Amino acid sequence: MLHKRPDGSLVEVEVHIPPQARRAVLLDNGMGAPQEYWDWVCDALPADMGYVRFNRPGYGLSTPDTRYGLEPRFELLQELRDTYLPQLPVVLAGHSLGGYFVAAYASMYPDAVEGVSHVVMIDATEVVSLRHARRTDVDRWSHQRMVMEQVFAATGLSVFRPAMNAHQQYRPEINRSYRAFLATPGTWATAHREYRDAQTYPELSELDCPLTVITAENNIGDNTLHAGVQARLAVISQRARHHFVLGSDHESLLAVPKHAEEVAGLIAGEPPAGPLGPAWQPSTTEHRADGDVTGRKEQLARS
Numbered sequence: 001m002l003h004k005r006p007d008g009s010l011v012e013v014e015v016h017i018p019p020q021a022r023r024a025v026l027l028d029n030g031m032g033a034p035q036e037y038w039d040w041v042c043d044a045l046p047a048d049m050g051y052v053r054f055n056r057p058g059y060g061l062s063t064p065d066t067r068y069g070l071e072p073r074f075e076l077l078q079e080l081r082d083t084y085l086p087q088l089p090v091v092l093a094g095h096s097l098g099g100y101f102v103a104a105y106a107s108m109y110p111d112a113v114e115g116v117s118h119v120v121m122i123d124a125t126e127v128v129s130l131r132h133a134r135r136t137d138v139d140r141w142s143h144q145r146m147v148m149e150q151v152f153a154a155t156g157l158s159v160f161r162p163a164m165n166a167h168q169q170y171r172p173e174i175n176r177s178y179r180a181f182l183a184t185p186g187t188w189a190t191a192h193r194e195y196r197d198a199q200t201y202p203e204l205s206e207l208d209c210p211l212t213v214i215t216a217e218n219n220i221g222d223n224t225l226h227a228g229v230q231a232r233l234a235v236i237s238q239r240a241r242h243h244f245v246l247g248s249d250h251e252s253l254l255a256v257p258k259h260a261e262e263v264a265g266l267i268a269g270e271p272p273a274g275p276l277g278p279a280w281q282p283s284t285t286e287h288r289a290d291g292d293v294t295g296r297k298e299q300l301a302r303s
Contacts, residue, residue: 002061003054005079009063015084016042017050023089023117024050025267026081030096031125031198032146032191033164034060034181036174040260046268052084058190060181068197073101074109081115089117093267095254097198099124107207107236118271119207119237122214122263123250126229127201134199142195150188158183169255204236210271211237214263215282216248227282234276241272243283 003011014035017024025045027038035053042051056076057065065072081090092102099121106113133139145163152158162182168175181187215230217223227244234242243266248259262285 003080003083005076009057009065010061011054011057011063011076011080012059012061013052013054013080013084015050015052017052017084017088018047020048021050021088022048023091024052024085025091025093026077026085026102027051027053028077028092028094028098028101029053029056029059030094030098031194032182032187033096034178036177036181037165037170037254039170039174040257041254041264041267044257044261044264049268050085050088052080054080056190056194058193059187064186064190068200070101070104070108070201074105074112077102077105078109078112088115090115091118091120091267092116093120093122094124095122096250097125097194098122100127100198100201100204103204103207103211103233103236104201106209107204108202113207113209116209118210118212118267120212120214120263120267121233123216123219123230123253124213124233125198126233127198128203129229131199143192146188146192146195149182150185150192153183153185153188156183164251165255167255169252204233207237209237210239210273212241212243212266212272214243214245214253214266216250216253217244217246218249231282238275239272240276241266241283242276243285246284 001013001015003013005011029035035055038053045051055062057063092106094102103119103121106116106119149158149163159179162179164182165175165178170178211234213230213234215227219226231242234240245253245259245262253259253263
């Protein structure tokens, strides 16, 4: 459906609030990703939990927004809450850059934390690391990739080599929608704009509500460095949990049903009640041998 904003612009949104809903989750996407990629997560939510997921301006059918900075992101999140979730306790959950957006909104926007029971950052972007990467080879590669994906989309080549969901891991109708989304030049123009804008965002420093940081075990590049960066995100709240999804990577956290079910369980489950503390251990759903847990702690300590 299309949500009409006060200025007349439109936001593509999917709202599911069942009659028995006692709570809901507001889901924010990663950069260059469509709201449909939450499909497995939404399927795994309990019957008493509704959801709202949406495409940010410039993605899908949502009207592009020429404004930079965090304020437009915060205004949209608040508007969606006020419109669709006015009476329900809310979990704010986001993947990748969306994880940063929901935590920044709860941390910085006036009174945003009221009614928020839990923030869940899913392999979230850490903007300080992003800023430090500026003008490095990684930054140049990211810039070049998004420009090339825009060219591939404009020429129709992206249909034959999609940048994401290459293994077609969703239901057929979601796979088709996802492929069409990636084959739209505006998707990559918006992603490039968000990437550059994100390099100016402030570091997260304090969050006055429970926080779960979910980290993929496997990532492009240095897994130990990535795990350490993710661990630092968890210390912004005094009620925090850091959880690793074993066998997952950044994309498969949502694209593989068993990983998505684990993510949904953390979204819908009991929020953490205390700080990580000096003796914290990362949590996992599957059993991990004691030596592996010790090794993970040593890796994080060195990062």
